[in-house]
Amino acid sequence: METSRGTVVDRPGRPVTITPSHRLYGFGATLLVSLTICSRKLGSVGEPSFIIPLVLAGVAYLFAIRELFSTSLFPRRLIFIGLLLAVLWQIPFLVMAPGSDDDIHRYLWDGRVQRFGYNPYVVVPGDPAFAGLHTPETRTLNNPDVPSPYPAGAQLFFRGVTAIHESIFALKLAFVFCGLAIAVVLLDILRSTGEGAHWVLAYAWNPLLATEVAGSGHIDIVGVLLLVVSVAALGRRWRTIAALAFGLAVAVKLLPIVLLPLYWKRVRVRDAALSAVVVGLLYIPFFNHGRIPIGSLGTFVQRFRFNDPVFATLERVVSPQLVVGVAVLVGILIAFWLRRKTSASISDAFAWPMAATLLCAPVVYPWYLFWLLPFVRSASTVPLMMWTVSIIPTYYVWHLRTVGRPWFVPWWIMLIEYGSVAMAVAIIWFRRYQ
Numbered sequence: 151m152e153t154s155r156g157t158v159v160d161r162p163g164r165p166v167t168i169t170p171s172h173r174l175y176g177f178g179a180t181l182l183v184s185l186t187i188c189s190r191k192l193g194s195v196g197e198p199s200f201i202i203p204l205v206l207a208g209v210a211y212l213f214a215i216r217e218l219f220s221t222s223l224f225p226r227r228l229i230f231i232g233l234l235l236a237v238l239w240q241i242p243f244l245v246m247a248p249g250s251d252d253d254i255h256r257y258l259w260d261g262r263v264q265r266f267g268y269n270p271y272v273v274v275p276g277d278p279a280f281a282g283l284h285t286p287e288t289r290t291l292n293n294p295d296v297p298s299p300y301p302a303g304a305q306l307f308f309r310g311v312t313a314i315h316e317s318i319f320a321l322k323l324a325f326v327f328c329g330l331a332i333a334v335v336l337l338d339i340l341r342s343t344g345e346g347a348h349w350v351l352a353y354a355w356n357p358l359l360a361t362e363v364a365g366s367g368h369i370d371i372v373g374v375l376l377l378v379v380s381v382a383a384l385g386r387r388w389r390t391i392a393a394l395a396f397g398l399a400v401a402v403k404l405l406p407i408v409l410l411p412l413y414w415k416r417v418r419v420r421d422a423a424l425s426a427v428v429v430g431l432l433y434i435p436f437f438n439h440g441r442i443p444i445g446s447l448g449t450f451v452q453r454f455r456f457n458d459p460v461f462a463t464l465e466r467v468v469s470p471q472l473v474v475g476v477a478v479l480v481g482i483l484i485a486f487w488l489r490r491k492t493s494a495s496i497s498d499a500f501a502w503p504m505a506a507t508l509l510c511a512p513v514v515y516p517w518y519l520f521w522l523l524p525f526v527r528s529a530s531t532v533p534l535m536m537w538t539v540s541i542i543p544t545y546y547v548w549h550l551r552t553v554g555r556p557w558f559v560p561w562w563i564m565l566i567e568y569g570s571v572a573m574a575v576a577i578i579w580f581r582r583y584q
Contacts, residue, residue, distance in 0.1 A: 170217045171228050177217070178235045178355070180210040185360050189242035192365050195249060196549030201542065207357040208539035214355055215535055218527075224348040233333060236354040240329075240364035244322055249548075254321055254367040255291035260298050260305055261312030262288065270298040270305055271436050271445035287318050296446035302432035303401025304369045322367040328375045329363045335378045336524050342385050343496065349527040356538055362517035370520045373402035377409075378524050381500065389417045390424065397425030401432050405521055408481030408503045411489045450513075457514040457544050457559045459568065470512065481507030501525035505534055516541045533574035540570035 184207035191200040248254055260270040263283060273280055276294030298305070311324045336350050353359075363371050380395035396413060399406050413422070436443040451470050455462070464473045485503035504521050508514055519538045526535045543563045551557055 170221045171224060174214055174217050174228060177210045177214040178232055181207050181355060182235055182239050184210065185239040185357060186242050189246055189365065192243060192246040193249065196545045196547065201545055204357055204361065204542055208542050211355055211357060212535065212539055215352055218348055218352060222346055224346065229347050229350065232351045233354055240326060240360050243360050243364035244326060246365065248318065248366045250290040251292040252366045254318055255288055256298065257308045257321055257369060258312060258318060259288040259291050260300065261308035262316060264305065264309040265313060269436055269438055271443040272297060272438055296449050299446045299450045300369065301401050301404060302436055303398050305436065306432060307369065307372055322364065325363050325367050325371050328371045329359055332375050332378050332524060335382050339382050339385060345527065352527050353523045356523050358516055358519060358538055368517040370403055370517055373399045373406065374520050374524065376402060377406050381496065384416055390421045393417045393421035393425040394428060397429045401429045405504055405507065408478055408507050409485050409500060411482060411486040412499055414489060454513050457564065458512050459564055460510045461512045474512065477507050477510035480510055495528050497525040497528045498530055501531050501534055516544060530578065532578060533571045536574045537571045540567045543567065
């Protein structure tokens with residue numbers, strides 16, 4: 151029989167009861183095998199040989215989440231082994247080369263040009279005048295006709311890593327370390343809030359961490375780390391650190407700006423002012439003739455589209471800039487509402503504003519959902535857990551591009567993706583109010 155701690159009491163002559171712990175081990179093994187197979191096809195993103203094992207890993211992840219809900223306390227050994235498994239299945243992705251035009255090639259270029267004294271917000275990679283700066287790892291970067299769109303915090307991270315070792319592998323390794331650091335900080339948050347430490351697996355076991363951190367490598371994970379550090383500091387009432395870490399997270403990617411209301415009356419005015427000053431100082435090296443450096447951010451809003459049903463609908467009646475403003479406003483209003491709602495958990499308060507803004511964004515790539523992962527551990531965030539898996543079929547677009555098809559998510563894929571999330575929301579609402 152199963153005890154309250156999820157252990158098993160065996161009786162002679164009777165079969166051993168399968169406990170949530172045993173099932174979690176099984177799902178962890180499934181994730182390990184599926185993701186190892188998937189890693190071998192990293193260069194064929196979007197093909198069935200890549201998507202099928204990744205979907206299988208996603209299904210195993212959702213079943214594991216169900217087990218996390220079923221028991222309030224798991225053995226420490228299981229949590230340790232679970233985290234060890236998460237490290238093991240990232241290794242095959244880490245040693246594989248990313249796609250020839252993945253964003254990480256742009257990161258390497260941005261860090262490289264800074265070290266040569268150039269401004270990544272001004273230099274256009276495709277300009278023949280800068281052809282001599284390219285290396286074999288940067289010649290295939292995507293969108294070479296525009297300068298960099300990444301904020302100053304991200305730029306300085308690129309420069310710091312490339313100053314140590316200028317390679318794609320060095321950047322990927324730095325991102326993996328950031329991902330592991332998030333798990334460590336998250337364990338501290340769970341301990342301080344009295345939540346089960348096993349919820350760290352809801353973050354660490356998500357397949358997107360393997361494919362998009364260890365595999366392709368995305369700067370978002372650095373911003374997520376800073377945001378999680380900020381949350382941990384808030385819990386300990388280290389208000390200055392909380393404000394600074396939040397400002398730096400925004401300086402890596404702009405998405406968490408919608409969480410500003412959650413810091414209302416939790417940090418002092420002087421802390422907020424210090425954070426604003428520090429972020430402003432990060433931009434000083436990039437000023438060009440007194441203009442605020444934004445690089446190709448405006449072009450991104452005007453031209454780039456992916457997996458954007460809400461944005462595409464609103465864009466038919468108003469300008470793209472206005473729709474972006476609406477997306478940010480929606481996130482801020484939800485954050486403000488959750489800040490005033492005393493019963494809202496910290497996971498709800500930080501996850502839902504960013505999720506709402508992403509839903510209305512012009513681009514919703516799978517790795518953008520990194521920002522939600524440390525905060526998906528309550529019943530109300532189950533739809534967001536579902537989203538991190540239902541978004542996997544969008545990888546098929548990468549395959550369509552290789553066969554000459556438009557860069558567009560087919561309607562049936564978006565139906566699977568957002569329909570799954572809507573169904574999860576409906577089920578939760580029905581159970582809550584029936």
